[in-house]
Amino acid sequence: MMDLPIWDMRRGDYDDNRSSPYGGGLRSAILSAVLEFNYLKAPIVFLFLIMGPALLVGIVPSVISTFGNLMFHTATLAGTRLFVALGLFAVLAAAALWLGRPLLTIAFDNFRHLHYSLVFPIFVAVREILRSLIEKFAGRSTTPQQLARRRRICTVLAALLFAGGGLILALTVEISTGLKLRNVERIQMLPTIKATLGNAAVIVGLSTIFESLYWLWRELTMTGPVLDWVPAASHAALSTVRIAHLSDLHLVGERYGCRMESGTRGPRGNQSFANALRRLSAIHAQTPLDHILVTGDVTDAGTRAEWAEFIDILQTYPALRDRFSFVPGNHDISIVDRTNPARLDLPWSAGQALRKLRFILALDEVQGNRARIFDRASGTLGPSLSNYLREDNRMELLRSLAERGAMRGRWEITKVWDAIFPLVEPPPSEDGCGVILLDSNAPSHFALTNAIGVVNPSQMKVLKSVLRNSPRSAWIILLHHQVVEYPVASISSLRDRIGLALVNAPDVLAAIAPHAARVMVLHGHRHRDWTGNCGDVLLCSAPSVSLGSDDYLGSFHLHELARGSDSIQLTATQNVRVQDASMMEMPDAVDIVVRHHEPAA
Ligand SMILES: [Fe+2]
Ligand SMILES: [Fe+2]
Secondary structure (H helix, E strand, C coil), X not given: CCCCCCCCHHXXXXXXXXXXXXXXXXXXXXXXXXXXXXXXXXXXXXXHHHHHHHHHXXXXXXXXXXHXXXXXXXXXXXXXXXXXXXXXXXXXXXXXXXXXHHHHXXXXXXXXXXXXXXXXXXXXXXXHHHHHHHHHHHCCXXXXXXXXXXXXXXXXXXXXXXXXHHHHHHHHCXXXXXXXXXXXXXXXXXXHHHHHHHHHHHHHHHHHHHHHHHHHHHHHHCCCCEEECCCCCCCCCCEEEEEEEECCCCECCCCCCCECCCECCCCCCCHHHHHHHHHHHHHHHHXXXXXXXXXXXXXXXXXXXXHHHHHHHHCCCHXXXXXXXXXXXXXXXXXXXXXXXXCCCCCCCHHHHHHHHHHHHHHHHHHCCCCEEEECCCCEEEEEHHHHHCCCCHHHHHHHHHHHCCHHHHHHHHHHHHHHCCEEECCCCCCCXXXXXCCCECCCCCHHHCCCECCCXXXXXXXXXXXXXXXCCEEEEECCCCCCCCXXXXXXXXXXXXXXXXXXXXXXXXXXXXXXXXXXXXXXXCCCCEEEEECCEEEEECCCCCXXXXXXXXXXXXXXXXXXXXXXXXXXXXXXXXXXXXXXXXXXXXXXXXEECCCCC
């Protein structure tokens, strides 16, 4: 009787399906989320992330108006003539503006935050719903050109709808500039808050109109549809660059650990990554690789055990580690709790700070001496990441975060995170090929928005500056989120198209487009194998090393690039499949199948 085991615990059990949309079913996941949701924490998070920024944005018109009145009144009371009073007012206003810069900066940052967390995602949702509807009716036989045209029409429609919505909001809510801020005793808290929120709504409404017109303009000026990659006639190459592109390793911290997405239906443990490295090592021994690039979701939930696994597996291949570069994915920094999707993060929580710290520690260990910080003050490349992390008392502060979750350490990690991205690995020579590493994760504090992406304006500025100031260099740009929707009509993945979107993707594309001939963009996130172009920009989407659509057999890309005098060209690409032993239940018999990527004719 004992010969027949009741259950093999190494296969995982129902507990491993708590976060998987495929494992436990959507209804059970929603019910569990409602029960596990922290109804005390939620209003606190809402207050800090939505109400706080809205109040700060809404109070600015009143502060400016009150202060302006006060200045003008003082100047005219002094018995001066009108033009002298106006001059004095201008000087005082300029001084006040200069002194009040921190308030304006905070208000502007909060305004931006509102746009990234509310306005942009809603716009993307409207656009993608329209696109899905039109694609559903058009059918799957549509050509990429027709698809691009229809998608463009949907963006225009979404922008017009949004501009209309913004206009209605701005017209229906009354703006108040007085609020009687001059007389503190007469300030009534509730009416003031109500008026301030009304102001914020008007500002968001008006800015939405401008944003929508801007998106409209971006869409209309964007050139070329999204097409599958076709090998072009090769030019004379000065050199060849060989890269491996891996993505979405989703490493787990336990030998038999399941992944959040696939639950018990997916692979267990980290055999896929080990296999991929073994295969890469053989490839590298035969024909050396220049770079091994990983576009995020290195870990499944950014835990310490997962990062330790990554470092341990990688350190057995020093030659590969020296060429290894990676960017953060949403799973590395935005998963609050892998066993409880309903859990919220407070914005200042130790959890998020620690996930960022772990990522930086891994970066420091693997590519700290190669990756450089961009010095925003001088507009040039600054120190290496390793040197930067050891400057001043930064190391002590980061240690205090790791040891005791110290508040000063949490504050420091936020500053470090903002300062280091995009990291830059400069080319070996001026006409060589370098790597730019972007962080494309939108700030997120709970499961629903964890996968949304944005490249913030500070990184956009650096990206443009690096591309502009290195006219002879070629660049591989790494980010986690996809820049364009794939050129296939799709009705089933609406959730992915909204929930996984890079909300300012057209801006990223527009920043890269002028330098397209010498740039290649690599991303992951959607776990899809695709190589193509948008206009002249070459884009490569790597599948997941661990999670594939066909029985979770992951794979990675091998690319060969020809470096011309002022261009870089993809000349050959392969998809290398990694057969996962744990899934196949053959712990020792591991094999890897190599197949050539057949580009569309
Ligand atoms: Fe992923
Ligand atoms: Fe992802």
